[in-house]
Amino acid sequence: MGISLSNIDKSYKKQIAVRNITFDVNPGELFGLIGPDGAGKTTIFRILATLLLPDNGKATVAGLDIIKDYKAIRNSVGYMPGRFSLYQDLTVEENLNFFATIFGTTIAENYDLIKDIYEQIAPFKDRRAGKLSGGMKQKLALSCALIHKPKVLFLDEPTTGVDPVSRKEFWEMLKRLQKRGITILVSTPYMDEAALCDRIALIQEGEILDIDTPQAIVDKFPKDIYNVKADNMYKLIQTLQRYEHTYSVFPFGEFVHYTDKRVTFKTEELQHYLESSGLNAITIAPTHADIEDAFMELAKK
Amino acid sequence: MRTIGYIIQKEFKQIFRNKGMLPIIFILPILQLVILSNAATYEVKNIKFAYIDADRTSTSRSLIEKFNASSYFDVLMDLPSNKMANSAMLAGEVDVVLEIPNHFERNLIKEKSATLGISINAIDGAAAGLESVYINQIIQGYNRDIRVSLMDTSHRSIKPMNISSIPSFWYNTSLDYKTFMVPGILVLLVTMITLFLSGMNIVREKEIGTLEQINVTPIKKSQFIIGKLFPFWIIGMGLLTIGLILAKLIFNTPMLGSIPLLYLYTSIYILVILGMGLLISNFTDTQQQAMFIAWFFIVIFILMSGLFTPIESMPQWAQIFTEINPIKYFVEVMRMVLLKGSGLQDILPQLLKTLAYALVMNALAVWSYKKVN
Numbered sequence: 001m002g003i004s005l006s007n008i009d010k011s012y013k014k015q016i017a018v019r020n021i022t023f024d025v026n027p028g029e030l031f032g033l034i035g036p037d038g039a040g041k042t043t044i045f046r047i048l049a050t051l052l053l054p055d056n057g058k059a060t061v062a063g064l065d066i067i068k069d070y071k072a073i074r075n076s077v078g079y080m081p082g083r084f085s086l087y088q089d090l091t092v093e094e095n096l097n098f099f100a101t102i103f104g105t106t107i108a109e110n111y112d113l114i115k116d117i118y119e120q121i122a123p124f125k126d127r128r129a130g131k132l133s134g135g136m137k138q139k140l141a142l143s144c145a146l147i148h149k150p151k152v153l154f155l156d157e158p159t160t161g162v163d164p165v166s167r168k169e170f171w172e173m174l175k176r177l178q179k180r181g182i183t184i185l186v187s188t189p190y191m192d193e194a195a196l197c198d199r200i201a202l203i204q205e206g207e208i209l210d211i212d213t214p215q216a217i218v219d220k221f222p223k224d225i226y227n228v229k230a231d232n233m234y235k236l237i238q239t240l241q242r243y244e245h246t247y248s249v250f251p252f253g254e255f256v257h258y259t260d261k262r263v264t265f266k267t268e269e270l271q272h273y274l275e276s277s278g279l280n281a282i283t284i285a286p287t288h289a290d291i292e293d294a295f296m297e298l299a300k301k
Numbered sequence: 302m303r304t305i306g307y308i309i310q311k312e313f314k315q316i317f318r319n320k321g322m323l324p325i326i327f328i329l330p331i332l333q334l335v336i337l338s339n340a341a342t343y344e345v346k347n348i349k350f351a352y353i354d355a356d357r358t359s360t361s362r363s364l365i366e367k368f369n370a371s372s373y374f375d376v377l378m379d380l381p382s383n384k385m386a387n388s389a390m391l392a393g394e395v396d397v398v399l400e401i402p403n404h405f406e407r408n409l410i411k412e413k414s415a416t417l418g419i420s421i422n423a424i425d426g427a428a429a430g431l432e433s434v435y436i437n438q439i440i441q442g443y444n445r446d447i448r449v450s451l452m453d454t455s456h457r458s459i460k461p462m463n464i465s466s467i468p469s470f471w472y473n474t475s476l477d478y479k480t481f482m483v484p485g486i487l488v489l490l491v492t493m494i495t496l497f498l499s500g501m502n503i504v505r506e507k508e509i510g511t512l513e514q515i516n517v518t519p520i521k522k523s524q525f526i527i528g529k530l531f532p533f534w535i536i537g538m539g540l541l542t543i544g545l546i547l548a549k550l551i552f553n554t555p556m557l558g559s560i561p562l563l564y565l566y567t568s569i570y571i572l573v574i575l576g577m578g579l580l581i582s583n584f585t586d587t588q589q590q591a592m593f594i595a596w597f598f599i600v601i602f603i604l605m606s607g608l609f610t611p612i613e614s615m616p617q618w619a620q621i622f623t624e625i626n627p628i629k630y631f632v633e634v635m636r637m638v639l640l641k642g643s644g645l646q647d648i649l650p651q652l653l654k655t656l657a658y659a660l661v662m663n664a665l666a667v668w669s670y671k672k673v674n
Contacts, residue, residue: 049517074519085510089318090311101307102520144514 088130135166308528499578576662
């Protein structure tokens with residue numbers, strides 16, 4: 001009763017949007033689609049939400065075929081597009097009422113499901129949706145997507161453009177919804193959010209790179225990884241890229257993530273090389289790979 | 302039903318909350334009716350008239366006096382020469398120049414005929430035509446008088462023979478152009494506002510992304526479309542009401558026919574326009590595109606509707622084209638019912654054609670509206 005896609009292809013004119021997408025989401029799972037902008041995440045959502053017909057392949061949502069049973073799917077999924085798409089000139093309450101009505105239900109009927117979320121925006125229920133802050137808009141959109149008690153929830157980049165505190169709150173809400181048995185497919189360009197999913201699919205340029213639990217994906221990372229820091233970040237990256245033994249260099253917050261080509265690698269050697277290149281205040285320390293490193297590694301191939 | 306009702310309620314809320322839109326819907330049409338009805342006239346008045354009197358006799362002066370007495374002509378100046386007349390015409394100071402040649406009076410008496418030279422600025426051909434008619438009327442009138450006075454003295458036995466026709470103008474006895482124009486402009490208002498609003502409405506939801514959200518709901522196409530368009534149907538009927546009241550109060554337009562009949566026709570006519578608006582919405586992605594396409598059709602339909610220029614004087618191909626112009630039918634019906642007092646039987650052809658049009662338009666619009674790409 002989850003979601004299942006097999007060999008889905010979709011092109012817009014000659015531009016391939018997604019190619020040979022196959023994955024399954026188990027019922028009650030929180031599944032993440034992780035990839036940069038333009039990877040094809042939204043296309044997958046639009047196909048599953050019955051807004052777009054795939055060129056090839058089959059897909060089911062909650063056991064229903066996306067082409068044959070599209071009407072039944074529309075009754076049992078909640079879709080939150082990436083762009084805020086509620087009526088900005090209607091109030092919070094009017095928006096919620098509107099969506100409840102067109103799904104043939106009422107707010108009262110399913111209030112317990114959205115109670116947690118709606119209570120946070122209830123003080124502003126007479127405010128027009130266009131006048132809400134980014135975080136509150138997301139909560140309202142989520143409430144509207146949940147008002148008909150969907151079995152499956154599609155969230156296309158729900159936290160893009162939302163502040164870190166609201167993002168954290170939002171993910172906590174998703175975890176609570178998951179406990180109520182709702183299958184959730186969520187996409188995000190933020191790698192730190194990926195770790196919060198049960199399983200993730202990494203996608204790039206319309207193709208899936210890997211599907212696994214976040215931990216397993218990180219564990220597959222083949223190299224030892226080091227945090228490197230120096231007084232001049234820009235120069236550090238350039239110097240490391242010129243280094244003959246460098247396997248990969250990526251800026252990562254205040255550090256640079258570095259991996260070496262050799263099996264046996266001594267940090268002193270690198271320290272020496274960097275010092276001789278005129279960098280100061282150098283620290284080199286082993287660290288754990290995370291999803292971003294894994295993604296970069298997979299994207300390289 | 303509850304769903305449709307709620308969508309209608311939502312549409313009205315949005316219309317009345319849009320502070321920029323309200324005046325466009327209600328104030329502008331009223332202004333247009335008042336201004337256009339007073340300004341869009343076929344009558345040519347205050348024609349700038351000048352003359353060259355080379356004769357300078359009592360006969361020539363009395364001819365000029367005739368022009369002076371007419372309310373259509375402003376006798377502006379007496380030009381000494383042809384050359385000056387040409388330059389005045391070129392400078393746009395005069396529209397009509399009458400040239401009375403030397404020996405005008407003498408020729409009239411001796412040879413019973415004389416010639417006059419008339420130059421008319423014909424950049425606006427329609428106005429020039431009218432001016433020429435006015436001038437001819439004055440000169441003919443003058444001709445009659447002069448014949449009587451000149452001949453009276455010499456040939457007492459010959460009585461001037463004149464056949465004159467006295468036209469009687471039906472349905473608009475005083476030939477008041479406002480009586481003719483107000484019903485037409487009313488058509489224009491109802492059409493423009495409903496087409497623009499309905500054309501932009503669904504495209505607006507496309508633009509702000511709400512359509513995507515609507516499309517994933519189980520709402521039926523027909524429910525959504527009826528819910529979206531019904532408010533504009535109401536607004537169209539409201540505009541007709543306001544327009545009729547103003548026409549009565551300000552212009553005292555005669556309303557001979559049955560007003561309920563007019564409402565019956567309008568209620569079907571608006572369906573045509575709403576279907577057209579929806580069709581435009583379906584094939585455009587932004588309100589801007591929708592607006593331009595709506596304008597394109599409106600301009601063609603208005604100019605070919607018989608509102609300003611009679612359809613009978615259009616070339617054959619254009620007359621055939623006007624058969625698919627809904628505004629033409631509405632203009633006809635409006636004028637027939639209000640001015641002639643036509644009944645259902647009289648407007649039945651227009652009514653049936655409009656009904657068929659409405660069915661075709663809406664079928665096309667609903668068919669082309671897709672929830673899925």
